[in-house]
Structures are given as C-alpha cells and as structure tokens.
Amino acid sequence: MADALLQVEGLHVTARNAEGETVTIVRDVGFALARGEVLALIGESGSGKTTIALSLLGYARPGCRIAGGRIQLGETEILSLSAGELRDIRGRRVAYVAQSAAAAFNPSRRIMDQVVEAAMIHGTASRAEAESEAVELFRALALPEPFRIGARYPHQVSGGQLQRLMAAMALIARPDLVILDEPTTALDVTTQIEVLRAFKNVVRQRGTTAVYVSHDLAVVAQMADRIIVLRDGQMREEGPTPQILDAPAHPYTQSLLAAAAPRPRAPGSLPEAAPPVLRVEGLTAGYGPADAGGMPLIPVLRDVGFEIRRGAALGVIGESGCGKSTLARVVAGLLPMARGSMRLGEEALPPDIARRTPDQLRRVQLVFQSADTALNPSRTVAQILGRPATFFHGARGAERDRRVAHLLELVRLPKGLADRLPGELSGGQKQRVNLARALAAEPELILCDEVTSALDTVVGAAILDLMDELRRELGLATMFISHDLHTVRAVCDEVMVLYAGQRVELGAGSAMAEAPWHPYTDLLVASVPELRPGWLEQTAAPRTPEAPASRRSACAFFPRCPVAIPGICDRDPPPLRALAKGSEILCHREEAELLQMLPSRKEALV
Amino acid sequence: MSGEALSDVPPPRRRRRWPLLGLLGGAIVVFWLAMAFLGGLVAPHDAGRIVDMDVFTPMTAAFPLGTDYLGRDMLSRILHGTRYTVGVALAATLLASGSGLVLGMAAATRGGWTDLVLSRCLDTLSAMPSKMFALVVVAAFGSSVPVLVLAAGIIYTPGAYRIARSLAVGIAAMDYVRVARARGEGTAYILREEILPNMTGPVLADFGLRFVFIVLLLSGLSFLGLGVQPPNADWGSLVRENIGGLAEGAPAVLMPALAIASLTIGVNLLIDNLGGFRRRGGEGA
Numbered sequence: 001m002a003d004a005l006l007q008v009e010g011l012h013v014t015a016r017n018a019e020g021e022t023v024t025i026v027r028d029v030g031f032a033l034a035r036g037e038v039l040a041l042i043g044e045s046g047s048g049k050t051t052i053a054l055s056l057l058g059y060a061r062p063g064c065r066i067a068g069g070r071i072q073l074g075e076t077e078i079l080s081l082s083a084g085e086l087r088d089i090r091g092r093r094v095a096y097v098a099q100s101a102a103a104a105f106n107p108s109r110r111i112m113d114q115v116v117e118a119a120m121i122h123g124t125a126s127r128a129e130a131e132s133e134a135v136e137l138f139r140a141l142a143l144p145e146p147f148r149i150g151a152r153y154p155h156q157v158s159g160g161q162l163q164r165l166m167a168a169m170a171l172i173a174r175p176d177l178v179i180l181d182e183p184t185t186a187l188d189v190t191t192q193i194e195v196l197r198a199f200k201n202v203v204r205q206r207g208t209t210a211v212y213v214s215h216d217l218a219v220v221a222q223m224a225d226r227i228i229v230l231r232d233g234q235m236r237e238e239g240p241t242p243q244i245l246d247a248p249a250h251p252y253t254q255s256l257l258a259a260a261a262p263r264p265r266a267p268g269s270l271p272e273a274a275p276p277v278l279r280v281e282g283l284t285a286g287y288g289p290a291d292a293g294g295m296p297l298i299p300v301l302r303d304v305g306f307e308i309r310r311g312a313a314l315g316v317i318g319e320s321g322c323g324k325s326t327l328a329r330v331v332a333g334l335l336p337m338a339r340g341s342m343r344l345g346e347e348a349l350p351p352d353i354a355r356r357t358p359d360q361l362r363r364v365q366l367v368f369q370s371a372d373t374a375l376n377p378s379r380t381v382a383q384i385l386g387r388p389a390t391f392f393h394g395a396r397g398a399e400r401d402r403r404v405a406h407l408l409e410l411v412r413l414p415k416g417l418a419d420r421l422p423g424e425l426s427g428g429q430k431q432r433v434n435l436a437r438a439l440a441a442e443p444e445l446i447l448c449d450e451v452t453s454a455l456d457t458v459v460g461a462a463i464l465d466l467m468d469e470l471r472r473e474l475g476l477a478t479m480f481i482s483h484d485l486h487t488v489r490a491v492c493d494e495v496m497v498l499y500a501g502q503r504v505e506l507g508a509g510s511a512m513a514e515a516p517w518h519p520y521t522d523l524l525v526a527s528v529p530e531l532r533p534g535w536l537e538q539t540a541a542p543r544t545p546e547a548p549a550s551r552r553s554a555c556a557f558f559p560r561c562p563v564a565i566p567g568i569c570d571r572d573p574p575p576l577r578a579l580a581k582g583s584e585i586l587c588h589r590e591e592a593e594l595l596q597m598l599p600s601r602k603e604a605l606v
Numbered sequence: 607m608s609g610e611a612l613s614d615v616p617p618p619r620r621r622r623r624w625p626l627l628g629l630l631g632g633a634i635v636v637f638w639l640a641m642a643f644l645g646g647l648v649a650p651h652d653a654g655r656i657v658d659m660d661v662f663t664p665m666t667a668a669f670p671l672g673t674d675y676l677g678r679d680m681l682s683r684i685l686h687g688t689r690y691t692v693g694v695a696l697a698a699t700l701l702a703s704g705s706g707l708v709l710g711m712a713a714a715t716r717g718g719w720t721d722l723v724l725s726r727c728l729d730t731l732s733a734m735p736s737k738m739f740a741l742v743v744v745a746a747f748g749s750s751v752p753v754l755v756l757a758a759g760i761i762y763t764p765g766a767y768r769i770a771r772s773l774a775v776g777i778a779a780m781d782y783v784r785v786a787r788a789r790g791e792g793t794a795y796i797l798r799e800e801i802l803p804n805m806t807g808p809v810l811a812d813f814g815l816r817f818v819f820i821v822l823l824l825s826g827l828s829f830l831g832l833g834v835q836p837p838n839a840d841w842g843s844l845v846r847e848n849i850g851g852l853a854e855g856a857p858a859v860l861m862p863a864l865a866i867a868s869l870t871i872g873v874n875l876l877i878d879n880l881g882g883f884r885r886r887g888g889e890g891a
Contacts, residue, residue, distance in 0.1 A: 332788045333788065334784060334787065334788055353787065353788065353790060356790070358790060361788070361789060361790040365788075366784075366785060366788050368781040368784070368785065370781065373780050373781040373782065374780075374781040374782050374785060375782055376782040376799075376800055376803070376804065377804060378803035378804050378806075379799070379803070387799075388789060391789060391790075391791070392789075437785070441789070
C-alpha cells in the first residue's frame with residue numbers, strides 16, 4: 001500500500017520472564033493501514049495484541065523491549081524517535097483509549113480540564129478553541145448536556161459516559177491514528193451498545209484511522225474494516241472483516257468463531273417431576289442495619305422466588321449491580337436474608353451459616369468468579385481439594401489422596417498437578433480446581449458466580465462443556481450466574497432475569513428465544529452484539545436514561561422502559577403476568593401489547 | 607475441549623538463584639546468633655579480666671580489637687556482650703511480634719467491639735514516645751534483663767499489631783476465606799490455614815525491622831547507662847564506657863559501634879531479600 005498512513009514491518013517485542021530469560025512475545029508482525037481505515041487486532045489474553053498496540057505509540061511496558069522492526073507513521077519512523085520526540089507524537093498524532101476509563105481519569109480534576117489537556121500540551125489550539133472542539137466531540141459521542149458535562153468530575157458521570165469522554169480526550173488534538181484498547185470490555189452489554197454506536201459515529205464522521213484491540217469478535221465485526229487474528233504473538237490470519245467472519249481460513253480463527261457463538265448444549269431429558277433441590281420464596285436481602293419491618297437499609301434483592309430441581313441449571317442474568325452475586329451469597333448463607341424462606345430438599349434452610357448443619361453446608365457449594373482470589377495461593381492443589389474431603393467426609397491418608405485424584409479426573413486435569421501451587425497453573429486450570437473443590441463436598445447444588453467471565457472465550461467454552469457433563473454425570477443442580485446471555489442460554493434449562501434486585505422474568509431457557517419478553521429482557525437480548533457486520537446500525541437505539549432516576553418508582557425499570565405507561569408504571573407495583581410461552585414477567589403491559597410494541601428479535605438469538 | 611487443560615501445563619519449575627546480598631545478610635545474622643550462644647566459649651579471655659597494663663591499645667596480634675579503658679580485651683567483651691544485645695532484642699522482638707500478630711488477627715477476624723477496643727488501646731500505647739516510655743519503666747522498676755525485654759516488647763507491640771491487623775483484614779476479605787467460611791470452618795482453622803500462611807512474608811519482614819529497632823533502642827538505653835548493668839555489658843554499654851577513647855581513635859569505641867551496625871545492616875539485607883528466599887523455599891517444598 002503506497003498511500004498507507006501506518007506501515008508496520010517485522011515488529012519484534014521481547015520480554016524478560018520470571019526466570020530472567022528473554023522471550024519473544026511479538027514475532028515478525030507487519031501490516032499497513034490506509035487513512036480512514038479501522039483495523040482490528042483480535043486474540044486471546046497473551047496473544048500480544050495490546051503489546052503491538054502500545055508499540056505503535058513507541059511504548060513498551062516495563063520489562064518489555066521493542067527488539068526490531070519498523071513502524072512508519074506517515075513520514076515518521078516511530079521507533080527511531082527520542083523520548084522527547086515521542087512525547088511530541090503521543091496525544092497529537094497517535095492517541096490511546098484504554099480499557100478502564102475510571103482508572104484513566106484523574107478523580108480530582110474536572111472532566112473538561114482533562115479532555116483539552118492534550119491540545120493544551122501540544123499547543124494545537126487555544127483553550128477556547130479546544131473547549132468548543134470538545135463540546136463538538138461530546139455531541140458527536142451522544143453525551144448528555146454537551147455544554148455542561150465538562151464541568152463535572154469523573155465520579156459524577158456513568159461508566160459508559162466516562163468511556164466516551166476518554167474517546168473525546170483522545171480525539172481532541174485530531175490525531176492521525178487512534179488506538180482503542182478493549183474500550184468496551186468492562187461495560188455491561190446495554191451500555192456497550194451505546195458506546196460502540198458513539199465510537200462508530202465519530203470514527204465515520206471524522207474519517208479517523210483507528211486500531212481496535214479486542215478479544216470479542218462480535219464487537220470487532222461492528223467496528224473494523226479489516227481484522228488481524230493473533231495468537232502467541234504471531235499473525236495467524238489477516239483479511240477484510242466479512243471474509244474473516246464468513247470464510248475463516250486459519251483453523252485458529254475457526255475455533256475462535258466456534259467459541260464466540262456457543263451452541264446450546266442439548267437441553268437434556270430433564271424429568272419434569274424431579275424434586276426441587278432448592279426452593280426460595282419472597283427472598284429480600286441487603287446491606288446495612290434493618291428497620292422495624294426487617295428491611296435492610298440498602299435492599300439489594302426484593303421478593304425473589306424460584307426453585308431449582310435436581311439435575312437442572314438455573315441461569316441468573318442481569319447487569320452489574322442487579323444483585324445476582326448477592327443472591328449466591330444469600331443462598332450460601334454468607335449474607336443472611338432479611339425476609340423470605342429457603343428450603344433445601346425437604347428441610348428449611350436457615351439463613352445464617354452458623355445455624356446450618358454440616359450436612360446442609362455440604363449440600364450447597366459456592367464457586368467464585370475469579371479463581372485467582374478463590375484459591376489460597378500458599379496451599380497446593382492437593383491441600384485445597386483434600387480439605388473439603390476431610391471436612392465433610394472424614395477422608396484421610398490414602399482415602400484422601402484417592403479422592404483428590406478422582407476429583408482431578410472429574411475436572412479433566414492431569415494428576416501431576418496435585419503438588420502445584422495455584423500460581424503455577426493457567427487460568428483455565430485454576431478455574432477447574434475451583435470447581436473441583438466445590439465437587440469435593442459431593443454437593444447437591446452448586447452456585448456458580450460468573451465462572452467463565454474472567455476466562456478467554458475458548459477456555460471458557462471448555463469450562464462450560466465440563467460443567468454440563470458434570471451436571472449430567474452427577475445429577476447436580478446448578479445456579480449459574482452470568483452477565484452474558486449467550487452463556488446462560490447455552491447451559492441453562494431455566495433463566496431468571498434480575499433487574500435492580502427484582503425478578504422481572506423467569507422462564508425456560510428455550511422460552512428466552514421467543515418473544516415477547518419483559519421490556520428489560522428485550523433490551524438485554526437486543527444488546528448482545530451479533531457476529532455480522534451492520535448489526536449495530538440495524539439495531540434500534542435502546543432508550544436509556546443518562547441520569548439515574550432520582551425517585552424510586554414502583555417499577556424499577558420505569559425510567560428506562562420504552563413501553564412504560566406514565567401514571568401507572570411509576571405508581572403501582574407491576575403485577576406478575578404469565579406468558580403463553582410459559583414464562584412469568586413482572587409488567588403492567590399485556591402480552592399482546594408487548595408483542596406489538598417491541599419489535600420481534602427472535603432471529604437475534606438463533 | 608479438555609485438550610486445553612492437558613496441553614498448557616506450565617514448563618518445569620526452575621531453581622531461582624539465591625540473592626547474593628541476602629546470603630551476605632543471612633551469614634552476618636547467623637554469625638551473630640551463633641556468637642550469642644557460643645560467644646563466651648570462643649572468647650580468648652574472660653570478659654572482666656584486665657589483661658593489658660596499657661589502656662585503649664590499638665589492634666595488635668595479641669588483642670585483635672585492642673583493649674578498653676581498663677585494659678580488658680575488646681574482642682572478648684564484644685563476644686560476651688552479644689548474648690545481651692542479640693538475646694534481649696530477640697526475646698523482646700518475639701514478644702512484640704508474637705503478641706501483635708495474635709491480637710491483630712483476633713481483631714481482624716472478630717471485628718466489631720474486639721477490634722475497636724484493641725485498636726484504641728494499642729493506639730494509645732503507640733502515642734507514647736518509645737525512649738520516654740522505656741526511661742520511665744526503667745526508672746520505676748530498675749534495670750534488669752526481664753524489665754528490658756518486657757518494656758521493649760510492649761513498646762513495639764502496637765506497630766506489629768497494626769501490620770498484622772491490616773494484612774489479616776485484607777486476606778479475610780478474599781474469596782478463599784469466604785469459601786472456607788461457607789464450608790463452616792471454625793475461626794481457628796481459618797486463621798491458621800487460610801490467613802496466616804499468606805501473611806508470613808510481610809510479617810517476617812516486619813519482624814526483622816522490629817528487631818533492628820529494638821537493638822537500637824536497647825543500645826541507646828545502655829549508652830545512657832540505663833540498659834544492661836555492669837559488670838555485664840551489651841554493645842551499647844561498651845560504646846559508652848569507652849567513649850573516652852574516641853579522641854584517640856581507639857578501636858575500643860569503634861568496634862562495638864561497628865558490631866551494632868553490622869547486625870542491623872545484616873538483618874536488613876536478609877529481610878529485603880526474603881522474597882527471593884521464600885520463592886525458592888516454596889518450590890523446594
């Protein structure tokens with residue numbers, strides 16, 4: 001490409017590992033980028049995508065070194081610049097948008113001061129010009145109150161807004177090249193769609209040249225013209241977005257695509273008459289001191305009820321802050337509920353751990369999201385797995401070793417791992433040990449809190465497969481908490497949707513593919529990015545308030561609901577409504593109204 | 607998809623090199639610890655015997671570190687004094703760090719009133735200047751080895767408590783502690799098996815640092831004449847009694863000061879490099 005804005009050739013980056021040896025983490029990477037083009041770097045963690053993106057700024061993380069290659073931006077050879085010259089380039093000609101906007105903003109300075117900073121430092125505009133440019137950018141990024149948002153502090157805006165403000169910060173000096181490093185990974189799907197739309201808009205309007213780093217193929221499909229697939233620091237495949245998605249040539253790309261669209265596991269022949277393992281009614285829980293009526297100061301869950309049958313999986317889904325992790329903690333007894341009742345099999349389950357019998361403790365096991373914090377770093381795998389075997393089953397000596405070996409086999413780990421410390425295992429292996437520890441108790445119910453969200457797609461899919469097999473083999477009941485609709489639908493027989501601590505929808509997993517839904521479920525379904533270019537443009541903009549409602553309305557979803565009935569939805573609590581597809585929702589709208597008013601998105605999930 | 611689990615087994619573990627400075631520090635510490643027990647046996651002369659008619663003699667073959675203001679062999683006096691400096695400081699540090707650790711972990715896991723009362727009481731204690739507190743205690747109870755150990759131990763407990771408590775509070779919030787709680791484990795098990803092993807590194811580093819502080823405090827007290835009393839002498843009192851030789855540049859005043867410096871530097875080198883030792887130790891296990 002003769003008219004390329006950016007040309008990278010033979011890029012090598014090396015790093016020093018824990019043993020002090022030099023290892024190559026990016027090997028012989030080369031590509032070119034024309035002006036106005038958006039290129040995606042895609043790969044799993046450790047594939048070198050962020051390292052490559054940072055090297056475009058002439059930057060290598062501590063311990064890393066750009067060992068060879070050429071990076072030509074216009075007429076400038078980036079890698080031959082001095083520190084001072086690099087400082088001049090950064091922010092003016094190449095700008096960077098990081099994953100966590102919350103960490104990238106200085107909490108004690110106003111947003112406007114930080115957004116115009118790059119223009120001030122490089123002297124590309126006067127303060128007044130930069131501010132009017134910033135307001136233009138705020139408007140293009142669909143930020144509320146573009147004239148006034150700059151006067152706020154970072155903690156006064158939402159996470160999605162902050163992410164867009166960071167894009168404004170990067171674009172203020174009109175750079176030639178913008179690097180977006182996983183800019184929506186930390187956001188909820190409903191927020192992600194707005195941010196993506198804003199990014200896409202601004203990129204198109206200004207003809208920005210961008211490098212978009214992500215692990216999410218569906219997101220990249222919306223943003224990029226071309227995709228480079230990376231693995232272990234090497235380019236595996238490069239091509240235009242439609243080709244990569246429709247006709248991937250490299251086997252690794254094919255496996256990525258397969259993992260990105262999880263096939264629903266066979267729903268299994270679940271006996272309808274299987275007795276419930278756990279039945280929860282009217283559960284209300286929260287934090288802070290309780291008032292006279294027993295309501296906690298900050299209620300997190302209100303009046304939630306469900307049951308899980310033997311061998312069944314219940315999916316719990318909702319955005320961050322909806323109370324889904326709190327639900328797992330309440331069932332596990334770590335946070336005693338304020339009101340309601342729980343039954344484990346035939347007997348009542350006391351809310352507090354201290355009042356539960358050892359047998360009840362054994363029957364309910366909790367698996368935490370992050371295996372990094374859920375495994376004691378100073379104990380070996382054998383000790384971690386052996387303790388519950390001893391604690392619940394009195395296994396000692398050879399019997400204990402036999403149980404540990406059996407557990408490792410159950411989660412498909414080699415026996416040799418028993419003597420390792422958690423720090424010596426990979427992420428997927430740690431999560432398997434985490435799961436095996438829960439299985440060691442031989443429970444009836446396991447509560448899985450976001451067990452795959454910290455893992456790469458392919459590794460996560462393997463864990464899901466494993467859980468599904470175990471459920472069948474051992475007849476385990478599972479509560480599967482996730483923010484990812486795809487994951488939940490793929491592994492669960494039943495799905496419960498939580499919004500602001502209320503159960504807004506409960507129905508069979510298969511019913512989640514059918515309209516109508518509760519308006520919130522509808523929003524969730526519509527927000528999950530699809531693996532086809534153009535999805536973002538075709539999806540109706542969800543209505544989301546830019547500021548949280550000041551007063552709590554009767555239906556928590558009222559301020560964001562596209563079909564809300566003012567005067568009713570904000571005054572009266574919504575009734576429980578049974579739908580023809582077999583689900584129950586909390587809504588004032590009739591089934592027929594929902595069907596008619598919310599566009600059908602049935603194809604969205606197939 | 608179980609291929610993932612089998613294929614990415616990490617490479618075989620490698621031995622880490624012993625950090626050189628850490629080894630040096632360890633050697634110094636081991637040497638002085640050995641001298642604390644064996645000093646009296648290996649010393650060429652009796653500590654109190656006047657062996658030279660001259661005073662403040664420079665280093666000679668007969669007296670490698672010279673003689674003191676009464677003509678006693680300095681090498682023997684330092685070796686005899688090791689027992690007091692290292693022994694008293696070690697006992698006081700064990701007392702301070704041990705009680706700080708126990709109280710800190712109790713406060714972190716019990717929380718509520720236990721935490722509040724313990725924290726405020728120890729805050730009050732740490733508000734008193736350490737030298738002042740030691741001087742008052744010595745003035746009230748007289749100077750003896752048990753009084754010195756107790757006083758130094760109490761003075762340095764609040765610091766150890768603060769460190770232990772903040773470490774334990776952080777670890778108690780980890781998911782693996784929650785898992786243990788959800789399993790129904792007792793407080794003793796959680797403290798011993800889940801929390802304690804994960805704070806040993808920082809607690810050991812704090813132990814070393816506290817030892818150094820106590821050595822300096824005791825040496826300071828002895829220099830003021832309020833520490834170990836004659837005829838026994840620790841390094842601090844050796845510096846004091848030979849202060850007259852300073853003008854002549856006599857080794858009698860320099861050597862005990864050097865001994866104090868070498869001990870504190872050795873301990874610091876050792877604890878600064880504990881991370882490296884620990885990693886290797888963990889792998890060897």
